[in-house]
Amino acid sequence: MDGIDTPRTQANLVLLGPPGAGKGTQARMLEEKFGLVQLSTGDLLRAAVKAGTEAGLQAKAVMEAGDLVSDEIVIAILRDRLAEPDCANGVILDGFPRTTVQAEALDGLMEDMGADIRVAISLEVDDAAMVTRISGRFTCAGCGEGYHDTFKTPAVDGTCDKCGGTEMTRRADDNAETVESRLRAYHAQTAPLIDYYDGKGVLARVDAMRDIDAVAQALTAVVREAVA
Numbered sequence: 001m002d003g004i005d006t007p008r009t010q011a012n013l014v015l016l017g018p019p020g021a022g023k024g025t026q027a028r029m030l031e032e033k034f035g036l037v038q039l040s041t042g043d044l045l046r047a048a049v050k051a052g053t054e055a056g057l058q059a060k061a062v063m064e065a066g067d068l069v070s071d072e073i074v075i076a077i078l079r080d081r082l083a084e085p086d087c088a089n090g091v092i093l094d095g096f097p098r099t100t101v102q103a104e105a106l107d108g109l110m111e112d113m114g115a116d117i118r119v120a121i122s123l124e125v126d127d128a129a130m131v132t133r134i135s136g137r138f139t140c141a142g143c144g145e146g147y148h149d150t151f152k153t154p155a156v157d158g159t160c161d162k163c164g165g166t167e168m169t170r171r172a173d174d175n176a177e178t179v180e181s182r183l184r185a186y187h188a189q190t191a192p193l194i195d196y197y198d199g200k201g202v203l204a205r206v207d208a209m210r211d212i213d214a215v216a217q218a219l220t221a222v223v224r225e226a227v228a
């Protein structure tokens with residue numbers, strides 16, 4: 001069995017990919033395997049919406065429409081989270097950056113921390129399959145573990161494999177119409193970051209159309225090499 005492969009120095013990773021590519025699923029796997037912290041701006045924004053903060057109130061309608069929340073709000077949320085002590089070994093950025101402005105802000109934050117982005121991994125998928133992945137997704141309300149009606153079901157129906165919780169939730173933006181908007185936003189504003197990181201010499205591409213375990217194996221190999 002694989003143990004935790006903690007990097008020797010701070011290692012920060014970026015996961016790029018359209019909605020449904022598997023960023024959250026794979027980030028949780030990498031978190032356990034490499035002792036890094038998953039930082040999902042989607043999760044941070046959903047928590048802000050739930051808590052009713054000023055940022056959450058501004059983000060709610062934008063998220064429900066499948067558009068991108070303003071760079072200003074997202075960068076501020078990310079900056080605060082990165083400053084917390086548990087991020088010291090490094091983080092897996094899931095859903096950030098999503099625009100060139102965010103990528104440049106991240107470079108500045110990394111420089112201030114004396115750190116860098118070790119690898120940016122593009123999860124490559126066909127858009128057509130993403131609606132099926134997203135419309136079948138559900139999540140444990142207790143620990144956030146993600147599942148799918150077909151592709152990843154809990155061992156015991158209705159019970160989380162990780163924490164034993166029995167309350168499962170589905171996201172408000174996981175409907176076919178919003179997924180179309182999210183895919184459009186990805187191609188217009190986020191896909192250009194693949195070239196951005198390629199230009200910096202830190203891009204890796206992974207075929208994410210394979211099953212979850214095969215993608216996990218490919219990603220583990222990329223990350224192991226990057227953090228060695």
Ligand code: AP5
Pocket residue numbers: 017018019020021022023024025026040041042043045062063064066067068069070071074094095096097098102133134136137138146147148149151152182208209210211212215
């Ligand atoms: P966010 O929460 O980041 O959502 P997303 O990018 O749309 O990505 P998803 O969480 O939908 O997909 P995923 O790639 O994580 O897939 P998952 O692993 O769950 O953002 C939501 C919203 O917040 C945005 O629309 C925007 O409004 C706002 N936002 C967030 N960050 C922002 C930012 N930086 N700037 C501006 N706005 C921001 O997998 C999906 C399903 O498929 C699961 O059920 C899973 O079990 C299954 N699955 C996974 N991999 C496979 C596989 N290989 N084969 C079969 N099934 C699979």
